[in-house]
Amino acid sequence: MNRSYRLLWAGQALSTAGFSGSMIAFPLLVLAITGSPAVSGFVLGVDAAAQLLAGLPAGALVDRWNRKIVMLCCEAAQGIVVASLVVALVLGDATVPHMIFVAATMGVCRALFLPAENAAVAQIVTQEQLSTAVAMNSARGALGQLTGTAAGGFLYAIGRAVPFAVEVLTHLISFVALLFVKVPHRRPEKVESSDLAKEMVEGLRFVWRQRHVRATVACAVSLNFFFSAYYVVLVVLAKERDVPSGEIGIMAAMLGVGGLLGALLAPTLQKVISPFLSIAGVFWVLTVLTPLAVFIDNGYLLGLLFAGMALLPPTANTTIATSQLLLTPERLHGRMTSVMAVISGVSAAAGPALGGVLVQQFGGSDAILLCAAGIAVVTVVVTVSPTMRAFPVTDRVKEPTP
Known part of the structure; x- marks a missing residue:
């Protein structure tokens, strides 16, 4: 595999591990702050719901926009909103609406990042390498989830803000790695109208x-x-x-x-x-x-x-x-x-x-x-x-x- 794919793979392996760790800690955090299992489940559900609701329009927007820029913006947005949660936890000001906002942002970013990355991978590697790249992405997801899930509970035990601070770091590293990923130039699709629904x-x-x-x-x-x-x-x-x-x-x-x-x-x-x-x-x-x-x-x-x-x-x-x-x-x-x-x-x-x-x-x-x-x-x-x-x-x- 070429250097661009290796950078993308390594950056996303770290990002996935960081996200998986925080997803273990997130319901524990909400439960500790609110004392309500129902609220804890609701906040976690917001992430999944946002990803589903944003899914179809996200795919159409990715086909309009530069895929590398979409990935960079998603990594930056995730890092910023999770960092805001870390600051709130350190100051003791974390609230349920803030955590709902963080969860929703994360869901929307993942809805955008997935189609952008898949489309970019098809441009980065050759047709002969594509199946291997798809398999390696699958291995990356499993590896990141395993390591993140294993580390999330341990990091939370050290401190409430720790797993989220680690996730911010992984998004930062992934963002830097993405800067050096070379995605071949593509001519954006000509959009005859602004009707996103038709494109979906x-x-x-x-x-x-x-x-x-x-x-x-x-x-x-x-x-x-x-x-x-x-x-x-x-x-x-x-x-x-x-x-x-x-x-x-x-x-x-x-x-x-x-x-x-x-x-x-x-x-x-x-x-x-x-x-x-x-x-x-x-x-x-x-x-x-x-x-x-x-x-x-x-x-x-x-x-x-x-x-x-x-x-x-x-x-x-x-x-x-x-x-x-x-x-x-x-x-x-x-x-x-x-x-x-x-x-x-x-x-x-x-x-x-x-x-x-x-x-x-x-x-x-x-x-x-x-x-x-x-x-x-x-x-x-x-x-x-x-x-x-x-x-x-x-x-x-x-x-x-x-």
């Missing part, structure tokens, strides 16, 4: 008209929906079976460990496994492994089960994301990424709600089997789908004529 609709229409993109979106969203529900059910079931909290934490962490190992293996696996097999394999592995949790009451064994589930998804995600970037005209890269992010975000938000309802209505073991049954149905659809079976090899994907 254009992105939605493009995703809908590409049958491979449409099919993978439907299958991936369905899988994320049921697996998000399954995750919540499994945590509740572990509590019901008196699994120690420490073991539950390790169980959750092993999902990240498996994802990190899978991301590191993805470039190699993608070369020896057909696109259809890499995608269908994820569904079949989950179909086989998810029901096993009914018979396991040990947190460490559940962690190994999670790690096994997380090994193959990075390879499938690399295959799908690379194909989407190569298939999508460069002028629509931002909108395509934002559409995918919004759809995935809605699915991830709705899944846990389903998990809670299933546990309440049917109990832990039956809820696991119901989630597993949902995954199995999606697996059958993927397996027999002509569109999925004909999924194109990435080096044969060509950008459609506008």
Whole structure:
């Protein structure tokens, strides 16, 4: 990989770690200040809601603007608002409205940064390097989340402002690294009108008209929906079976460990496994492994089960994301990424709600089997789908004529 990609990767690895650490500390901070779990959950929810609401317009704006400048502005904005929180904590003036503002700003910045970065990566690396870059970005996300999550609680124990001060530092380093990233010049899309809604609709229409993109979106969203529900059910079931909290934490962490190992293996696996097999394999592995949790009451064994589930998804995600970037005209890269992010975000938000309802209505073991049954149905659809079976090899994907 070239120097620009390495700088971008390293800067975002630090930024992700800093953000993950503060996201562990944020609800603890709100709870300590307000004493209300409901307010703590609400503030954290503002971040996710802002990212979802800003998602579609963010993609259209990224396609209008210079992608490197968008990334620089996002890093600067995040650093500034988190620094304001650090100052407020040091002075003892932190308030709920201030924390809501910080959370909302962070969500909007991430909604803008993701499509800008994806579009920039497609410009920075060659077509032959794109799948490796996508896989390395996945590994970076898993690594940053693991390290940040592990450090967040420890830093908060040192002092309330410490994890947020560390996040400010990571955004500063990432900002400096971005200054030296060379993104090839692109001619901005000519905007015939200021109608942002039409540009957003254009992105939605493009995703809908590409049958491979449409099919993978439907299958991936369905899988994320049921697996998000399954995750919540499994945590509740572990509590019901008196699994120690420490073991539950390790169980959750092993999902990240498996994802990190899978991301590191993805470039190699993608070369020896057909696109259809890499995608269908994820569904079949989950179909086989998810029901096993009914018979396991040990947190460490559940962690190994999670790690096994997380090994193959990075390879499938690399295959799908690379194909989407190569298939999508460069002028629509931002909108395509934002559409995918919004759809995935809605699915991830709705899944846990389903998990809670299933546990309440049917109990832990039956809820696991119901989630597993949902995954199995999606697996059958993927397996027999002509569109999925004909999924194109990435080096044969060509950008459609506008």
